[in-house]
Every structure is written in C-alpha cells, then in structure tokens.
Amino acid sequence: MKTLRFSAPALALAALMAAAPLAQAQSLADGSAQRPLRVLLIPADGGTESGTKADYAPIFNAITRSTGLHFQLTVGQSYGAVVEGMCNQLAEVAFLGPVSYVQAHERQCAQLLAVGVQKGESSYYAAMFAKADSPINSLADLKGRRAAFGDVNSASSFTFQVASMLKDGMNPAKDLAAMQLTGSHASSLAALVQGQVDAAALSFDSFDKAVRQGAVDPKSVKVIFKSEAIPYPPLAMNTKLPEPLKATLKQAFATVHQAPGVTPDMVRGYGGAKLDRFDTEFSEEQFAGPASKLSLLTDEIKGEILDKAAQR
Numbered sequence: 001m002k003t004l005r006f007s008a009p010a011l012a013l014a015a016l017m018a019a020a021p022l023a024q025a026q027s028l029a030d031g032s033a034q035r036p037l038r039v040l041l042i043p044a045d046g047g048t049e050s051g052t053k054a055d056y057a058p059i060f061n062a063i064t065r066s067t068g069l070h071f072q073l074t075v076g077q078s079y080g081a082v083v084e085g086m087c088n089q090l091a092e093v094a095f096l097g098p099v100s101y102v103q104a105h106e107r108q109c110a111q112l113l114a115v116g117v118q119k120g121e122s123s124y125y126a127a128m129f130a131k132a133d134s135p136i137n138s139l140a141d142l143k144g145r146r147a148a149f150g151d152v153n154s155a156s157s158f159t160f161q162v163a164s165m166l167k168d169g170m171n172p173a174k175d176l177a178a179m180q181l182t183g184s185h186a187s188s189l190a191a192l193v194q195g196q197v198d199a200a201a202l203s204f205d206s207f208d209k210a211v212r213q214g215a216v217d218p219k220s221v222k223v224i225f226k227s228e229a230i231p232y233p234p235l236a237m238n239t240k241l242p243e244p245l246k247a248t249l250k251q252a253f254a255t256v257h258q259a260p261g262v263t264p265d266m267v268r269g270y271g272g273a274k275l276d277r278f279d280t281e282f283s284e285e286q287f288a289g290p291a292s293k294l295s296l297l298t299d300e301i302k303g304e305i306l307d308k309a310a311q312r
Contacts, residue, residue, distance in 0.1 A: 028092055028240060029230040040082045040091040042100060043075050043184050044154070044206065044233070044270065049188070051075075054154050056095055057183040058266040059256065066259035067252045079153035081270035085112050087277075092238045093249070095270075098231050099155040110236035111246075114253035114278035116269035117198065122232045122279055124270065126156035126223035127207065128193060130199045139165050145198040147172070148180040148188040152302065155290050156203035157185045161283065163293040166301070173304035181309040189216060205271035213220070214274075232288050233270045235278075254280040 029035040039060060041052050058219045060071045071093070076082035079100045085091045087109035095244060104110035128135050128147075130136040135211045136145060139161070150157025158181075165172055172179060180197060182188045185206035192200035193216055204226075210216045235253070237246055257267045257277040 007281035028089060028238060029071035031071075031245065033070050036072040037092040038090065039071050039073045039093045039095070041073060041075045041095040041300075042079045042082050042097055042154075043077070043151075044097065044157075044203075051276045052095075055268060055272040058075065058268050061081065062256050062259060062262045062266045062284050063249075063252050065261055066256055066272055067248060069248070069252070077256040078149040083107075083109070086236070086238055089238070089240065092241055093235065094236050094238075096236055097153065097155045097233050098287055099159045099294055100153045101234050101236055102291045102294060103153065104236065105287070108239055109272065111239050112280075112282060112284060113235040113249055114280045115232045115234045116273075116275045117277050117279050118232070118269070118273060118275050120276065121229075122282060123203050124156065124229035124232055126160035126230060127203070127204050127223050128161050128201050128224075129189070129221045130209065130224050131192070132220050132222045133181065134198065134222075136198060137222075137224055139168060139170065141224070143170065143175045144177050146178040146180075146196070147176050148182050148197040148200045150181070150185050150188050150190040151183055152181060152306070154185075154225070154279060155230055155233075155293070157188060157201045157206075159290065159293050159297065160230065161201040161225060162301075162305070163296045164225065166296050171259055171301065171304070173301065173308040176308070178311070179309045181306075186210060186215070192221065202301045203271070205273055208273070209271040228289070230290065231282070232281070246275075250280040253278040 027038050031037045041056060044052055055071050057073060060073060075200055079097060082094055083104045084102050086094050086104050087107050152158055164170055180191055182191060185202035188200040188202050189210055191197045211218050237249060242297055267275045
C-alpha cells in the first residue's frame with residue numbers, strides 16, 4: 001500500500017508529538033504494578049476520560065483481577081496518534097478501528113489480541129444519518145450538501161462512507177458543498193443535531209451509545225446509508241511483546257467472561273456495549289474488507305478531502 005498523504009513527515013511528526021506525552025518509549029512494560037501495560041485507545045466516541053476510556057476500563061480491570069497483570073489506559077488524541085504510538089513502542093496494547101488496525105499491522109507493529117463478540121457476531125456497521133424531515137434519503141442525495149465525518153483513519157466514520165461514495169461515482173471533495181472532519185463519531189453526530197451539517201457519518205454502535213446518553217432523539221434522525229458488515233474494532237498487541245506474555249493476554253481475554261468475580265456487565269466493548277465474550281482466534285483475513293476500502297482512497301482523493309475540510 002502506498003504511503004498516504006496524511007502520513008507525510010509533518011503530519012506523522014504531529015501525531016508522534018501528540019502520542020509522546022503518553023509514555024516514554026524506553027522499553028516495553030511487563031504488566032507489573034510498577035510497569036503496567038500501556039493501553040492506547042482510539043477516540044472513537046469523543047476521546048474523553050469518561051467516554052472511550054470508560055468503555056474499556058471494566059474489561060481491563062477484570063483482566064487484572066483474573067491474571068494479576070496491571071494496565072494503564074490512555075485515550076489517544078487521534079486514530080493516527082494511536083497507530084504511531086504502537087509503532088514507536090509507546091504502548092503494549094491498543095484498541096483500534098479496523099482500518100487503523102490494518103495500517104498498524106501492515107507496518108508490522110500490531111497483531112490481533114481479541115475481537116468482541118456481540119449476539120454471536122464479531123461485526124458492526126457504518127452509517128450515514130440525516131435529519132428525519134430532510135429530503136436526503138441516500139448518499140447520492142448528498143450532492144451539494146454539507147456532511148460531517150470523524151477521523152480520516154476511522155473505518156466507520158470515514159472510510160466506508162467515502163469509499164461507497166467513490167464506488168457510486170461521487171467524489172466528496174468535489175460533490176459536497178462542505179465537509180467537516182470532526183475527529184470522532186460523537187462530534188459528527190453533534191454537528192448534525194445542531195444543524196451545522198446535513199448528514200453525519202458514524203457507526204451504529206456510537207449512535208446507540210448517544211441514544212443511551214440522551215444526546216440524540218432517535219426519532220429525530222434517519223439512516224440514509226448502511227455499510228456491509230465490518231469486523232468489530234479489535235484489541236491488538238505490540239508485535240515486540242514476549243511470546244509468553246502474548247499467550248497470557250490471549251488466554252485471559254478468551255476466558256475473562258468466565259473468570260471468578262467477573263459479571264456480564266464488566267464484559268464491554270466498543271461504545272460501551274455489552275459483549276458475549278472476546279474471540280482470540282479471529283482471522284486476520286477477515287480484515288481484507290477494510291483493507292480493500294482503504295485502497296480506494298488514493299493519496300490524491302485524500303488530499304482533496306483534507307483541503308476541502310480545511311475550507312471555512
């Protein structure tokens with residue numbers, strides 16, 4: 001895969017600067033109380049300590065109780081910062097989106113740890129929402145309209161929606177009246193609710209979380225696009241971890257739902273949703289879909305999109 005325009009030296013340096021305060025890349029931690037395993041989380045739902053971090057704290061606390069391993073959870077400032085953090089030895093474990101996982105895996109920084117299973121499935125869906133009373137009913141209706149997307153490295157708040165537009169002959173940078181790159185699913189939905197845009201790209205999991213929190217009335221919006229199934233956002237391990245520690249982590253996540261003292265309410269994943277369990281045998285091949293969508297977004301198109309989003 002070609003180097004992406006938004007991974008140019010200046011932007012890569014910015015991502016590293018964002019990740020650098022999180023930890024020092026002297027050596028990988030061992031999971032002791034003195035050197036807890038550093039966990040970086042993509043800011044899928046706003047990046048706040050009470051948001052994305054709260055989604056995953058219960059499961060890591062449960063792993064600590066079942067194994068004695070200690071963790072330090074931090075929310076990255078962007079999807080790119082989390083990828084850079086993994087690839088520069090700033091983290092041992094990360095929660096990534098499917099596309100950001102593909103990026104880290106292709107750089108040989110990350111390998112699968114576990115994928116959530118919800119109602120027997122390890123998949124989720126990207127969507128595009130508009131106001132319920134809007135005349136917009138499809139992606140094609142977005143021509144000449146304003147739209148909000150999340151992070152350019154996000155599968156379900158950017159990649160799948162934009163790739164579908166491109167496949168249908170649309171170029172968002174040329175066909176949309178305006179674009180916002182808000183950085184998170186929650187911020188894109190907020191832009192729609194507040195009337196700043198005519199449509200917003202986010203996942204159904206993030207939408208459901210917003211409904212639970214009272215951030216949006218589900219009757220006030222409608223779905224104008226739903227993607228095919230996407231592999232559930234994975235937990236990944238740094239490839240440089242010792243093999244025995246990798247094996248311990250995999251075993252812990254595979255059985256945590258059955259561990260003493262662990263209640264079903266503790267087994268949570270993306271968007272804070274309750275999970276049946278974690279699948280540690282999920283196949284790498286199942287991420288071919290996100291990889292293929294990512295390949296549609298050429299350097300030229302992404303450059304045009306970034307330029308469009310910068311316009312005010």
